[in-house]
Amino acid sequence: MTDTRTLKTDGAISGDDTRLRILSKSDLAGIDITLADVVATVEGAYRTLHAGQSDNPRKLTVKPQDEHSVAYAMLGRDGSRDVVAIKTSYKHGLHVGREEQHYYTTLTLYDDVTGLPVAMMDCSRIGSLRTPAVSALLARECAAPGARSALVIGTGTQGRLALPFLLTTLPGLDRLMVFGTHADGIAAVREQLRTHHRERDVEIVTDVRAAAADADVIVATAGGHTPAAVEAGWLKEGALSILVGHGLAPSTLHRADRVIATSEAQMNVTGTDMADADGKLPPVDTELPPVIAGLTAGRSCAEERIFAYNSGLVVTDIALGHRFAQLALAQGLGTEVPLWQ
Known part of the structure; x- marks a missing residue:
C-alpha cells in the first residue's frame, strides 16, 4: 500500500x-x-x-x-x-x-x-511508560532531600518500570525494594531494572510494614487483590507515598501533611476507594503542573509526609x-x- x-x-x-x-x-x-x-x-x-x-x-x-x-x-x-x-x-x-x-x-x-x-x-x-514517568516526576519534586530508598508495591505493568524511571530522576537512590505476589512479575521487575541499569539489583521484600518504615519513596502500583495496605503509622518522617493503583491504605492520604495530585478532578473520579467513612476525600494542597512550572512547592519541609495521587492526564x-x-x-x-x- x-x-x-x-x-x-x-x-x-x-x-x-x-x-x-x-x-x-x-x-x-x-x-x-x-x-x-x-x-x-x-x-x-x-x-x-x-x-x-x-x-x-x-x-x-x-x-x-x-x-x-x-x-x-x-x-x-x-x-x-x-x-x-x-x-x-x-x-x-x-x-x-x-x-x-x-x-x-x-x-x-x-x-x-x-x-x-x-x-x-x-x-x-x-500508558506503561507515561505512568511511571509521572511517578518519577512526582518523586523528583516531592521526595525528601537526600532520599536514598524506594519501595515499589506491585509487579504488573506499572510496577515493572517504576524503579528504572525513579532512578532517572533520583539517581541517588541506593536501596531498591519491591513487594509482589507473582514470581513472574518479580522476575520481570528485576529484568527491567537490569535492562536500564545493568549494575543495579532489587531487594525482594516480604514484610511490607518493615519495608515501608525504611522507604523514603513508596510507589503503590498493585492490583486490587494485593494483600498490601501500607498505613500512615508505618511511614518514616519525610516519606513520600505515590498511589498509582493499590497498596496504600486510606490513612496515608487522610493523615498526610501534604497532598498532591496530578489532577484533583481526576482524583475525585478515580480515587473514591481512598475516601473516608463519610465518603469524602481531602482537598489537595497543589497539583503537579504548577509544581513542574515552579509556581508552587512540591514539598514545604523535609519532615512532612506527602501523599501523591498519580492519575493519567490525556x-x-x-x-x-x-x-x-x-x-x-x-x-x-x-x-x-x-x-x-
Whole structure:
C-alpha cells in the first residue's frame, strides 16, 4: 500500500483525509526510546497544560452496576504540538485475576493545523511508560532531600518500570525494594531494572510494614487483590507515598501533611476507594503542573509526609503518542487503511 504520510522538518506529520495510519502493539514495541526522552516529553506536556495552552477535560466513565467492567473516554488537545486526540480504555473482568481480564486501550491523533489524521495506535505501551514517568516526576519534586530508598508495591505493568524511571530522576537512590505476589512479575521487575541499569539489583521484600518504615519513596502500583495496605503509622518522617493503583491504605492520604495530585478532578473520579467513612476525600494542597512550572512547592519541609495521587492526564498520552508516531513514521512502521474512502 502506498504510504501517503510524510514527516516534516519540524516534526509534524502530514497526509491526506482519506487514510488512517494504524500503529499496532508490535509496531510500537519495536521503537527505541530512552527513559529520559519519555520523562522530558511528559514534563513538557505538564508545562504546556499549566501555561493554559492545552485542554484536558475530565474523563468520562462507564461502569455496569455489578462492576464487572469499566470504560473511560478522554478527549484532549496538546497546544505545543497542535494535536487533538481521544483515548479510550476498556477493561473487562474486574472480579477475576489479571490473566483472565480483557483490556483494550487506543489513542487516535489529529493534526489541528492541517485538520488531517495522524494515527490511531494501541495505547498500552504509551500508558506503561507515561505512568511511571509521572511517578518519577512526582518523586523528583516531592521526595525528601537526600532520599536514598524506594519501595515499589506491585509487579504488573506499572510496577515493572517504576524503579528504572525513579532512578532517572533520583539517581541517588541506593536501596531498591519491591513487594509482589507473582514470581513472574518479580522476575520481570528485576529484568527491567537490569535492562536500564545493568549494575543495579532489587531487594525482594516480604514484610511490607518493615519495608515501608525504611522507604523514603513508596510507589503503590498493585492490583486490587494485593494483600498490601501500607498505613500512615508505618511511614518514616519525610516519606513520600505515590498511589498509582493499590497498596496504600486510606490513612496515608487522610493523615498526610501534604497532598498532591496530578489532577484533583481526576482524583475525585478515580480515587473514591481512598475516601473516608463519610465518603469524602481531602482537598489537595497543589497539583503537579504548577509544581513542574515552579509556581508552587512540591514539598514545604523535609519532615512532612506527602501523599501523591498519580492519575493519567490525556495530554501526557497525546504528547507521548505523538512522539511515538513521529518515530514510527521515520522508520516506515504502521499500516495505512482507506478508512474514509
